[in-house]
Amino acid sequence: MLKDIKRILISEEQIQSRIDELANQISNDYSDDESLLLVSILRGAFIFTADLARKLKVKHAVDFIAVASYNKSTSSGEVRLISDLRQSIEGRHVLIVEDIVDSGTTLRYLANLFRERNPASVKSCVMVSKDIVNNKNSNHHVDYLGFVIPDVWVVGYGLDYNDDYRTLPYIAELKF
Ligand code: IMP
Numbered sequence: 001m002l003k004d005i006k007r008i009l010i011s012e013e014q015i016q017s018r019i020d021e022l023a024n025q026i027s028n029d030y031s032d033d034e035s036l037l038l039v040s041i042l043r044g045a046f047i048f049t050a051d052l053a054r055k056l057k058v059k060h061a062v063d064f065i066a067v068a069s070y071n072k073s074t075s076s077g078e079v080r081l082i083s084d085l086r087q088s089i090e091g092r093h094v095l096i097v098e099d100i101v102d103s104g105t106t107l108r109y110l111a112n113l114f115r116e117r118n119p120a121s122v123k124s125c126v127m128v129s130k131d132i133v134n135n136k137n138s139n140h141h142v143d144y145l146g147f148v149i150p151d152v153w154v155v156g157y158g159l160d161y162n163d164d165y166r167t168l169p170y171i172a173e174l175k176f
């Protein structure tokens with residue numbers, strides 16, 4: 001399996017120390033009585049969510065939402081809701097936790113979906129963003145970002161290629 005890995009872009013140590021920083025930042029920005037709700041985007045964000053959540057020093061709950069998997073061939077970027085949250089987010093401070101932002105379509109879809117449900121706030125925390133995002137006219141916005149990476153297909157740390165490689169502890173470029 002590792003023969004398919006071209007190069008490691010972000011090591012396990014880099015990931016973990018960046019998550020320490022993000023968790024500190026988030027813990028400073030929210031207070032215990034704000035009933036923070038982490039919304040983890042299945043499936044890619046499950047590992048990031050587990051690490052981030054355990055490093056938060058502020059009271060929070062975790063819920064999950066599943067959206068249809070990415071389809072490279074649809075530049076229209078349609079997102080399909082597979083499984084919704086278990087709980088109401090009305091009055092809650094929502095923090096969307098996502099593995100990667102490419103075009104920004106998924107994040108924008110979810111932010112819009114949640115805003116219709118009258119939460120107290122909606123912010124996002126994303127592990128990696130492809131730097132092509134900066135060149136696209138996609139007015140997306142990430143509040144807490146781990147790393148910017150080149151526009152290559154990456155796997156590991158929750159990210160997959162046809163459901164493989166998700167549990168690698170690092171983020172790596174895939175060899176095609
Ligand atoms: P966006 O909607 O174009 O921002 O795409 C975001 C989704 O596409 C992510 O949630 C991932 O599931 C998937 N994705 C985009 N790029 C990659 C990649 O390099 N590796 C694995 N998944 C990716």
Ligand code: MG
Binds near residue numbers: 042043099
């Ligand atoms: Mg995803």
